[in-house]
Amino acid sequence: MVKKIRKHLRTIVQICVAALTNGYAAGFAKGNIYKGASKMVCVPGLNCYSCPGALGSCPIGSFQAVITSRDHAFSFYVVGFLILFGALLGRFVCGWLCPFGLVQDLLHKIPFPKKWKKLPGDRVLRWLKYVILVGFVLVLPLTVLDVVGQGQPWFCKYICPSGTLFGGIPLITANPALQSALSWLFTWKFALLLVLLLLSVVVYRPFCRYLCPLGAIYSVFNPVALYRYTVDHDSCTACGACQKVCPMDIPVHQTPNSLECIRCGKCRDACPHAAIHTATALQRKKNR
Amino acid sequence: MSFLRRNAAALLLLLVAVSFLVIGVYREETELVFRKAIQICMECIGLG
Amino acid sequence: MKKVVLALALCLALCFAGCSSEDAGAEASGGILSQFSAQDLAGEAVDQDIFKDHPVTMVNVWATFCSPCIQEMPDLGELSEEYADKGVQIVGIVSDVLASDGSVDGEQVALAQEIVNTTAAHYTHIVPSTDLYPLLSQITSVPTTFFVDENGKQIGSGYLGSKDKEAWAAILDEVLAEVGA
Numbered sequence: 364m365v366k367k368i369r370k371h372l373r374t375i376v377q378i379c380v381a382a383l384t385n386g387y388a389a390g391f392a393k394g395n396i397y398k399g400a401s402k403m404v405c406v407p408g409l410n411c412y413s414c415p416g417a418l419g420s421c422p423i424g425s426f427q428a429v430i431t432s433r434d435h436a437f438s439f440y441v442v443g444f445l446i447l448f449g450a451l452l453g454r455f456v457c458g459w460l461c462p463f464g465l466v467q468d469l470l471h472k473i474p475f476p477k478k479w480k481k482l483p484g485d486r487v488l489r490w491l492k493y494v495i496l497v498g499f500v501l502v503l504p505l506t507v508l509d510v511v512g513q514g515q516p517w518f519c520k521y522i523c524p525s526g527t528l529f530g531g532i533p534l535i536t537a538n539p540a541l542q543s544a545l546s547w548l549f550t551w552k553f554a555l556l557l558v559l560l561l562l563s564v565v566v567y568r569p570f571c572r573y574l575c576p577l578g579a580i581y582s583v584f585n586p587v588a589l590y591r592y593t594v595d596h597d598s599c600t601a602c603g604a605c606q607k608v609c610p611m612d613i614p615v616h617q618t619p620n621s622l623e624c625i626r627c628g629k630c631r632d633a634c635p636h637a638a639i640h641t642a643t644a645l646q647r648k649k650n651r
Numbered sequence: 652m653s654f655l656r657r658n659a660a661a662l663l664l665l666l667v668a669v670s671f672l673v674i675g676v677y678r679e680e681t682e683l684v685f686r687k688a689i690q691i692c693m694e695c696i697g698l699g
Numbered sequence: 700m701k702k703v704v705l706a707l708a709l710c711l712a713l714c715f716a717g718c719s720s721e722d723a724g725a726e727a728s729g730g731i732l733s734q735f736s737a738q739d740l741a742g743e744a745v746d747q748d749i750f751k752d753h754p755v756t757m758v759n760v761w762a763t764f765c766s767p768c769i770q771e772m773p774d775l776g777e778l779s780e781e782y783a784d785k786g787v788q789i790v791g792i793v794s795d796v797l798a799s800d801g802s803v804d805g806e807q808v809a810l811a812q813e814i815v816n817t818t819a820a821h822y823t824h825i826v827p828s829t830d831l832y833p834l835l836s837q838i839t840s841v842p843t844t845f846f847v848d849e850n851g852k853q854i855g856s857g858y859l860g861s862k863d864k865e866a867w868a869a870i871l872d873e874v875l876a877e878v879g880a
Contacts, residue, residue, distance in 0.1 A: 395837075412692070424692070432683055444668075
């Protein structure tokens with residue numbers, strides 16, 4: 364039993380976190396959203412505050428909410444949360460705490476004749492998420508203003524598939540009055556969501572690798588976060604087993620804290636010499 | 652190397668994070684987040 | 700295998716939850732506007748008497764941060780003038796001028812007034828008071844628009860999201876026909 368739990372620990376944690384942070388069941392039934400005080404707190408993953416179940420707020424959505432108002436061009440509060448989660452966990456958030464990451468993980472388990480390790484153009488595509496971060500989360504919301512000087516949440520509005528999946532679809536399903544408000548925007552976002560979901564069957568986590576601005580933010584913390592990996596070069600033989608098993612195709616023995624690593628831990632399980640550790644674990648091992 | 656030395660960057664960042672959170676609360680950004688988070692953002696769910 | 704089953708169960712639960720739908724927008728107001736007292740943006744008192752002389756009042760709940768709301772306000776301003784002689788008035792309710800402790804946020808009120816001036820939506824805009832909390836708590840998205848009669852009771856259904864001028868005119872004509880004015 365314990366062994367089974369260990370094997371599926373990450374998925375279990377992902378499901379529990381998704382359920383906990385989206386526990387407002389009444390929202391799903393009635394087609395509305397939670398209005399309690401916890402909504403002013405950011406959750407670490409990409410979890411839209413318009414999701415009927417959401418008890419907290421998405422950091423990307425909240426950031427845009429603050430900077431689109433006339434009085435602020437920067438949000439200390441939300442950036443504070445981002446640095447907090449980043450410095451503690453880095454992209455562990457992506458691998459263990461993000462509901463949309465969970466969806467992509469589950470879809471990737473669906474069998475398919477030929478699974479790809481990456482999309483063509485992977486090396487360039489990886490930078491797209493940083494472009495989206497700067498362009499759609501920062502610049503456009505700050506510069507394209509309405510008649511009274513307020514901006515719009517460009518990433519949320521035009522791109523975010525998590526909002527469409529967890530917010531749009533349940534709300535439209537439960538609330539017929541919303542259905543008459545549908546427009547071309549929903550068609551676009553739904554198409555984008557569908558493409559990403561289908562792609563997830565073939566490629567591992569396409570949204571996280573190429574598009575997610577939140578992952579882009581957490582990625583820069585990977586090399587310094589409290590939760591990070593180190594390679595014990597006394598044990599490592601550079602056999603490459605880690606890279607072979609890595610769903611993101613990272614040469615872990617060379618770059619254990621790559622910006623692309625979402626801390627799934629498959630490399631650690633696969634290493635025949637047990638050379639990959641979390642930074643704290645390795646220190647404990649050396650101290651013995 | 653001690654835990655503090657090896658994780659100096661992370662610990663410093665944590666300090667920055669906490670200060671930013673405090674500054675944000677002081678600037679009443681929490682009100683702003685709350686006000687928007689309790690109304691369905693029609694655009695966010697694709698109903699612009 | 701277990702993971703797949705769990706995931707499917709979650710999806711099914713979501714679907715079932717979604718199926719037990721209510722026309723949330725439509726039953727929003729009921730008779731909630733039949734008795735209330737509040738203020739408008741200028742600080743003048745407003746109560747249910749505002750509906751007295753109009754067979755149809757279009758109530759448009761909006762928020763200062765909501766761009767679809769702001770985009771339709773010029774049209775609403777024009778409609779309020781064009782339909783005035785048919786006994787229709789338009790009343791706005793600004794849903795984000797209160798702080799989380801319920802007090803009126805002066806800066807937000809100023810912003811709302813600025814939006815009203817810029818969009819020429821020169822009809823009454825109500826600042827919610829505690830009397831309007833029951834109504835507001837049912838409003839989860841903006842803009843939400845519904846219609847009431849002289850007694851503040853709802854006519855017909857509610858509408859979520861913004862519309863263009865022609866669409867609103869058509870709906871107004873429908874409501875007027877229903878009321879027989």
